Amino acid sequence: MTATDRSSKLIQAAAQAAADKLAHDIVAYDVSDVLSITDAFLLASAPNDRQVKSIVDEIEERLLKELGAKPVRREGDRDARWVLLDYVDIVVHVQHSEERVFYALERLWKDCPEMELPADAVATRGKAAEHTRAEEARDGLDGELS
Secondary structure, eight states: OOOOHHHHHHHHHHHHHHHHTTOEEEEEEEOTTTOSSOSEEEEEEESSHHHHHHHHHHHHHHHHHHHOOOOSEEEOTTTOSEEEEEOSSEEEEEEEHHHHHHHOHHHHHTTSOBOOOOHHHHTTTTHHHHHHHHHHHHHHHHHHHO
């Protein structure tokens, strides 16, 4: 079994929305063969809580506007470290970069096929590592100036 056309459209729109809000490392997995509760997972991350919220809000707005889809559940909003949007057909995980590394959801779903994403979303791969290196370089310079 593979993800439905509806699930693919939801994933495409959610991935583009996340990319438009500068999410890092966007990836989607077709989990329909291993889970009966949903067809696909979308994973995205951001380096701070405010950006996590912004990405989540944009995904919600875009899916409602373009596809008439509302999440049946939204969890993790208060702390904005890991927000989950459950659309039944798909589940969107937007995580703070630190949570993304710690929980490593990709490791859990690595045997599931990756879904095709818009070019803007694919271009986000490696952005978290790039951001971390830039932060470390900046922190190193700040330390030298002290």
